[in-house]
Amino acid sequence: MGGMTILWIVVALAVLVIVVALVAGAMSRVSTRRAERQRQEAHEHEQQARTSAMHAEKQQAAADEVDARARKAQAIADEKAAEARRLAAGADERREAAAEARTESDEHLTRARDLRPEETRAPEDGADDWTDGSHPHDPRHPRHSPH
Template sequence: MNGMTIVWIVVAVAVLVILAALVAVAVSRRSERRAEQEAYEHEEQARAGAAQAEKQAAIADEVEARARKAQADADEQAAKAHRLAAGATERRDAAEQARAVSEEHRSQAQNLWPDDGSRNREGQPVDPNWDDGTHPHDPRHARHSKHD
């Protein structure tokens, strides 16, 4: 082998090493770009996911506010129903007392009414004139009227 052949072999090996280095750099750059692209896509997905999460949180807050308002309305209606029920109970008690007083007055009136045979055993009038106000003992009779 002469000197020139050795030089050509060394030059060829150097060229091959340089080509291999260039290919390696190109592959490395392509790999970096691909990694950057994937990182960018993941970042975009993260932003979209965060935006979606924010939107869902806002909707949840709105629904929760409506639920609180509905609960407040329901509580108000329950309180109103309770007040109305208490009022009805008071009125029912007052009606019962008025009924008892009325019954007491009716009983006293029957006891004081003269027994002239115009009433049956239950205290009901037996005279047909009683129903139309013409009976002399009927408070509706002209004799009992305050307008005379």
């Protein structure tokens, strides 16, 4: 081998080393850019995650508030329903008492008529006839006061 051949082999090896170094450097820069892009993208996703988490917390707080108001409204409705049942039961008791009082009144009127057989017709002025609700203790009377 001549001196020239060795020189060309050395030059070829040097060029090859330089080309490999350039390719490696280019690959490194591409890899660095890709890593930087991925870091930036990861940072953006983290920011979006924080924003989404804050939004979710606000939505949860609003949902909790609405739920609390709904529970309060339901409690009030339950209380009102219980009061309505108590009032209805009281009204039923008063109706029963009024019916008993009317029955007792009718029995007394019948007994009074039986004791006075000569008076078969009702008084003309209606003074003793309380069946029209005009008696002050009758619940239908405008000035009736509950006992």
